[in-house]
Amino acid sequence: MEQVFEAIWQAITLQALTMVALGVFAGITVGAIPGLTSVMAIAVLVPFSFFMAPINGIPFLLGIHKGALFGGSIPSVLINTPGTAAAAATSFDGYPLAQKGEAKSAIQMALYSSTLGDTFSDIVLIVAAFPLAAVALLFGPTEFFALMVMGLTIISAVTGSSVLKGLLSMLIGILIGLIGQDIISGAERFTFGIGNIMDGVGTVPMLIGLFAVSEVLVQSEKKLSELSNKPETAHLKGGKSLDLKELVNAKWTIMRSSLIGTAVGAIPGTGAAIATFISYALAKRGSKNPEEFGKGSYEGVAAAEASNSAVAGADLIPTLAFGIPGSASAAILMGAFMAQGLRPGPSLFQEHAATMYGIFTLLLIGNPIMLLQGKLLTPLFARIVTIRQSILVPIILLFCVVGGFIYQNSIEDVKVALLFGLFGFGLRKLNFPLAPLVIAYILTASAEESMKQALVLSDGDFTVFLTRPISAFFIFLSVALLGMAVWKRPWAH
Amino acid sequence: MLKRGILWVGAMAAAVVLVAAPQAEAAKYPIKPIKVILATGAGGSHDMHCRAVASVIHEYLGQPFLCTIRGGAGGKIGMTALKRSKPDGYTIALGSNSHFGIAPHARDMGFDPKTDFIPIFQVNGSPFMLVTKSTTPWKTYKDLIDDAKKRPGKISISSNGAWGSSHLGIIQIMRAANVKFKHVPFRGGGKAWQAMYGGHTDLGWANVTTGGTLGRIKSGDLTLIATASKKRMPEFPNHPTFYELGVNYEYQSWRVFLVPKGVPQDRIAILQAALHKASKSKTLKKLVNQFGEKLIPLSGPKLEKAYLDEIDSYGKVFKDMGYKKKKK
Numbered sequence: 137m138e139q140v141f142e143a144i145w146q147a148i149t150l151q152a153l154t155m156v157a158l159g160v161f162a163g164i165t166v167g168a169i170p171g172l173t174s175v176m177a178i179a180v181l182v183p184f185s186f187f188m189a190p191i192n193g194i195p196f197l198l199g200i201h202k203g204a205l206f207g208g209s210i211p212s213v214l215i216n217t218p219g220t221a222a223a224a225a226t227s228f229d230g231y232p233l234a235q236k237g238e239a240k241s242a243i244q245m246a247l248y249s250s251t252l253g254d255t256f257s258d259i260v261l262i263v264a265a266f267p268l269a270a271v272a273l274l275f276g277p278t279e280f281f282a283l284m285v286m287g288l289t290i291i292s293a294v295t296g297s298s299v300l301k302g303l304l305s306m307l308i309g310i311l312i313g314l315i316g317q318d319i320i321s322g323a324e325r326f327t328f329g330i331g332n333i334m335d336g337v338g339t340v341p342m343l344i345g346l347f348a349v350s351e352v353l354v355q356s357e358k359k360l361s362e363l364s365n366k367p368e369t370a371h372l373k374g375g376k377s378l379d380l381k382e383l384v385n386a387k388w389t390i391m392r393s394s395l396i397g398t399a400v401g402a403i404p405g406t407g408a409a410i411a412t413f414i415s416y417a418l419a420k421r422g423s424k425n426p427e428e429f430g431k432g433s434y435e436g437v438a439a440a441e442a443s444n445s446a447v448a449g450a451d452l453i454p455t456l457a458f459g460i461p462g463s464a465s466a467a468i469l470m471g472a473f474m475a476q477g478l479r480p481g482p483s484l485f486q487e488h489a490a491t492m493y494g495i496f497t498l499l500l501i502g503n504p505i506m507l508l509q510g511k512l513l514t515p516l517f518a519r520i521v522t523i524r525q526s527i528l529v530p531i532i533l534l535f536c537v538v539g540g541f542i543y544q545n546s547i548e549d550v551k552v553a554l555l556f557g558l559f560g561f562g563l564r565k566l567n568f569p570l571a572p573l574v575i576a577y578i579l580t581a582s583a584e585e586s587m588k589q590a591l592v593l594s595d596g597d598f599t600v601f602l603t604r605p606i607s608a609f610f611i612f613l614s615v616a617l618l619g620m621a622v623w624k625r626p627w628a629h
Numbered sequence: 630m631l632k633r634g635i636l637w638v639g640a641m642a643a644a645v646v647l648v649a650a651p652q653a654e655a656a657k658y659p660i661k662p663i664k665v666i667l668a669t670g671a672g673g674s675h676d677m678h679c680r681a682v683a684s685v686i687h688e689y690l691g692q693p694f695l696c697t698i699r700g701g702a703g704g705k706i707g708m709t710a711l712k713r714s715k716p717d718g719y720t721i722a723l724g725s726n727s728h729f730g731i732a733p734h735a736r737d738m739g740f741d742p743k744t745d746f747i748p749i750f751q752v753n754g755s756p757f758m759l760v761t762k763s764t765t766p767w768k769t770y771k772d773l774i775d776d777a778k779k780r781p782g783k784i785s786i787s788s789n790g791a792w793g794s795s796h797l798g799i800i801q802i803m804r805a806a807n808v809k810f811k812h813v814p815f816r817g818g819g820k821a822w823q824a825m826y827g828g829h830t831d832l833g834w835a836n837v838t839t840g841g842t843l844g845r846i847k848s849g850d851l852t853l854i855a856t857a858s859k860k861r862m863p864e865f866p867n868h869p870t871f872y873e874l875g876v877n878y879e880y881q882s883w884r885v886f887l888v889p890k891g892v893p894q895d896r897i898a899i900l901q902a903a904l905h906k907a908s909k910s911k912t913l914k915k916l917v918n919q920f921g922e923k924l925i926p927l928s929g930p931k932l933e934k935a936y937l938d939e940i941d942s943y944g945k946v947f948k949d950m951g952y953k954k955k956k957k
Contacts, residue, residue, distance in 0.1 A: 175671050175672075176671070176698075179671045179672065179676065179680075179696075179698065182677075182680055183680045183681075183683060183684040186680075186681070186684050186912075186916060187684070273823070273826065273827035273828075274827065275827070276824060276827055276828075276829030277813075277824070277829060278829075317703075317791075318791075319790075319791070319814055319815075319816065320791060320814060321791060322735070322736075322790070322791030322792050322814075331701075331702045331705050331706050331709070331739070332701065332702065332706065334701070334702035334703065334705065335701050335702060335703075404820075404823055405820055405823070458823075458826065458840055458841075459839075459840040459841040460819060460822070460823045460826070460840055461672065461819065464670065464671050464672055465672075466672075467670075467671070467672030467673070467819070468671055468672035468676070469672075470672070471672055471676070471677040471680075471920070474677075474838075474919055474920050474921070475677070475681070475916050475919050475920065476919065477919045479841060479844075479919075479921070480841060481841045481844060481845075483844075544699065544700075544701060544706070545697065545699055546699075546706065585816070589813050589814075589815070589824075592785075592811060592812070592813050593785055593811065593813060593829070593830070595782075595811075
């Protein structure tokens with residue numbers, strides 16, 4: 137024990153703290169620019185860490201990982217442009233809040249819930265990495281599929297005013313999700329020979345198109361005089377600070393979402409998006425004001441952000457325990473650990489106890505650092521909503537094009553973004569909700585993949601989803617959730 | 630240590646300035662950073678190796694390498710980008726044999742590896758191994774085949790994708806031993822390994838670094854059935870290769886720098902000389918060792934022959950299977 141404290145004490149140097157702070161700042165910036173992802177940022181900056189002591193280099197990268205998840209909420213709230221699939225749920229409520237002139241408090245809610253979710257999962261990582269990772273390994277194709285099914289049930293919570301339109305929107309999402317190579321046969325489906333969509337339609341260009349480009353088109357319908365005026369909410373200067381009451385109201389939501397994010401994040405390969413969607417749906421069901429969800433609910437923002445940041449810490453659980461990275465950023469982080477001679481596995485904490493506890497200490501300290509930086513930066517970012525539309529809209533379109541391009545350095549993705557912009561515009565004109573489409577699209581690919589793998593393993597026997605306990609549990613829960621939705625229908629007309 | 634980091638930042642900044650500066654003399658090479666295309670994903674072993682090489686190469690080349698990820702479409706996007714790039718030596722790639730050796734036989738990739746690219750430098754390669762958890766009943770290849778004969782189609786093996794490098798191994802074993810396995814493809818070797826390690830599939834493929842496989846075999850956590858190497862691996866002298874077992878299958882994750890056809894020979898020579906020097910650097914050796922790999926530098930006619938042989942041997946495998954290539 138004494139050794140541990142010694143290690144912790146030695147880790148906290150000015151140099152190490154500076155590196156964490158730099159990392160968090162870089163992360164927030166990267167996250168805030170649509171199209172740039174933490175994966176790219178960490179990949180580019182990994183070589184710097186090769187030449188630093190592990191105690192400085194790795195916390196720097198972890199800082200980026202952390203900061204980017206909060207940073208991603210900023211464009212989701214301000215300009216309806218989620219930079220990642222996980223941030224999509226943040227824009228469901230964040231953007232309506234920004235339109236009401238409450239951008240600042242919405243981002244602050246994202247900041248607080250992000251930090252809390254992240255801290256929670258960091259603690260779980262430090263205390264229970266190995267037992268949790270062992271449980272995570274129990275998730276095979278069958279269990280993955282059941283989890284995805286549960287994710288899909290949340291669509292019932294975001295269908296909007298017309299259930300029919302919601303379901304149609306979901307079906308479109310499923311169709312788009314089916315584009316790409318079939319996992320079992322390798323056959324290409326609906327790709328028309330276009331290389332860029334062989335692995336499926338890119339999430340980032342599609343989200344940029346569907347949300348941001350369509351918004352630009354909606355704005356462009358307005359008269360120039362209308363666009364040239366200062367926005368009605370401009371005098372609020374980005375809005376008030378977050379009322380502490382809102383945070384207290386969301387305390388259960390944040391706790392529940394952190395838990396879900398951590399649990400799902402520990403299962404390698406599931407992704408932050410599913411955790412976010414499940415948390416969002418459960419938050420709506422548990423809320424006293426479910427009718428506010430989708431129209432500007434602070435609880436909605438809290439649910440989405442707490443769980444997607446909780447995934448960040450939990451990602452490292454299978455990465456460090458088994459050498460199985462939970463996500464693309466975790467894969468690069470694992471490389472950085474290995475380059476320092478910190479090879480993942482059970483012996484990691486025995487052979488390198490001092491270094492690992494030092495890194496974990498700095499990982500935890502990263503959270504208050506993020507809170508502080510976020511607090512200072514938020515008022516600046518929030519001022520964006522005071523810019524008149526005639527200036528802002530072209531800038532957003534520019535971001536859309538650049539963001540679509542840098543995603544894979546490819547002009548094809550810009551076309552995808554613009555195409556989905558037109559498509560999203562059409563859907564909005566017809567009053568179709570976009571959320572079911574997005575959720576269905578994101579979950580379909582992995583659901584289909586896992587289902588097919590499970591069926592290969594079971595020789596085509598569908599009962600496998602009910603005979604394996606974890607899978608049966610999720611299927612049962614999904615049915616129960618749907619049943620409750622039909623029975624109560626608290627938000628349907 | 631931090632000082633070196635700062636130097637590095639300085640070098641990068643200088644590089645950026647150089648790119649921005651008007652380029653007057655083109656005779657000297659290289660006068661600007663060299664873009665290295667990676668057709669694989671971020672964080673994979675190719676990415677890590679590229680960044681490791683990039684962290685020292687400027688000392689020997691006078692210019693940095695900029696590792697650029699152009700993944701997707703099973704390598705098609707990145708590799709066709711290399712094909713289309715200007716052959717001036719400023720765009721190269723760290724290629725993978727699943728892209729240039731296997732994929733072109735399976736489907737239309739938009740390039741011909743023999744006529745569009747030249748291999749200039751091999752960083753290293755690590756062979757595939759067929760592994761299973763030690764809790765399964767099979768200790769040797771014979772155990773496995775005997776059991777598979779009794780229960781055709783019941784034993785499952787995960788692979789990194791349909792018609793990819795490890796699927797070929799499964800096909801070759803089934804053909805050689807006349808047995809049937811259940812093939813479960815995943816997107817990527819990591820996920821396939823995870824399914825094996827979680828006990829969801831019976832067997833899976835790994836190289837020494839996948840999920841710390843090297844240590845796990847030594848500690849008895851995993852059982853090594855056979856290696857897909859030419860000769861027995863020095864790490865496992867007591868484990869047979871597939872060739873020894875009568876299975877015509879060899880695969881190593883190969884990391885080879887490629888240039889598009891048409892790059893002047895003198896520029897290739899400059900790159901090769903710098904890469905050879907870099908591979909002697911203590912820093913690079915140490916970094917690659919930390920990944921659990923070794924540097925195996927190779928260039929010249931030997932490498933070119935190995936490259937062409939690799940493409941032909943997989944061509945033969947596909948031909949023997951009677952596989953019809955998909956046009957688009």
